[in-house]
Amino acid sequence: DAGITQSPRYKITETGRQVTLMCHQTWSHSYMFWYRQDLGHGLRLIYYSAAADITDKGEVPDGYVVSRSKTENFPLTLESATRSQTSVYFCASSELPRGRIQPQHFGDGTRLSIL
Amino acid sequence: AQTVTQSQPEMSVQEAETVTLSCTYDTSENNYYLFWYKQPPSRQMILVIRQEAYKQQNATENRFSVNFQKAAKSFSLKISDSQLGDTAMYFCAFMKPPDNNRKLIWGLGTSLAVNP
Numbered sequence: 001d002a003g004i005t006q007s008p009r010y011k012i013t014e015t016g017r018q019v020t021l022m023c024h025q026t027w028s029h030s031y032m033f034w035y036r037q038d039l040g041h042g043l044r045l046i047y048y049s050a051a052a053d054i055t056d057k058g059e060v061p062d063g064y065v066v067s068r069s070k071t072e073n074f075p076l077t078l079e080s081a082t083r084s085q086t087s088v089y090f091c092a093s094s095e096l097p098r099g100r101i102q103p104q105h106f107g108d109g110t111r112l113s114i115l
Numbered sequence: 116a117q118t119v120t121q122s123q124p125e126m127s128v129q130e131a132e133t134v135t136l137s138c139t140y141d142t143s144e145n146n147y148y149l150f151w152y153k154q155p156p157s158r159q160m161i162l163v164i165r166q167e168a169y170k171q172q173n174a175t176e177n178r179f180s181v182n183f184q185k186a187a188k189s190f191s192l193k194i195s196d197s198q199l200g201d202t203a204m205y206f207c208a209f210m211k212p213p214d215n216n217r218k219l220i221w222g223l224g225t226s227l228a229v230n231p
Contacts, residue, residue, distance in 0.1 A: 041223070042206065042221045043206070043221045044221075045219075048217070048218065088158065090160060092160075101148045101165070103150060104162075104219060105162070106152075106159065106160035106161075108157075108158060108159050111158075
């Protein structure tokens, strides 16, 4: 089915470990985004990408790395996980505007717990 | 910098009644875009409604409508004939005029409970 999928849905890991969250979309949307959602902070943008091989920092990029070698994939890597990175992570995508602004479409999220 | 404020952390409404969620924002831009997203307990983020600032007419989507007051920088969401499935967190979001980043600025959300 077409859409945006995130994997895994749940992940538990330990501090210092590297962990990668996957995001795949089948719409060929140009824009992709990574957010984290925490109580009291709402949604905060980590990184975004306007196209393949183009990425840029959002509001809270420290400790995260992204890549976009293909339009449909936008993985997020925590190089050395810390407890403060325990959160729910959302991937989103949007297409170029065609006469009107296009909304962002979200995946189902990944709940990441770092012990 | 733009900010989005949702002043009601929690609200409740009886099934079949009408409820209004408030959202205010701060910007010096004249053209921008506003959205309401819904996040049910399943955690999925779902677009409810969107509004272009250059349009004076308020957007509507079935039981959902907005009251967009540009001068007051207010963008409230009205849910008519509330249903149990409307129970969710509701987020208001703002986007600057189209540029290369398409970044959304989010409010902290309002938790809505629809009671039977």
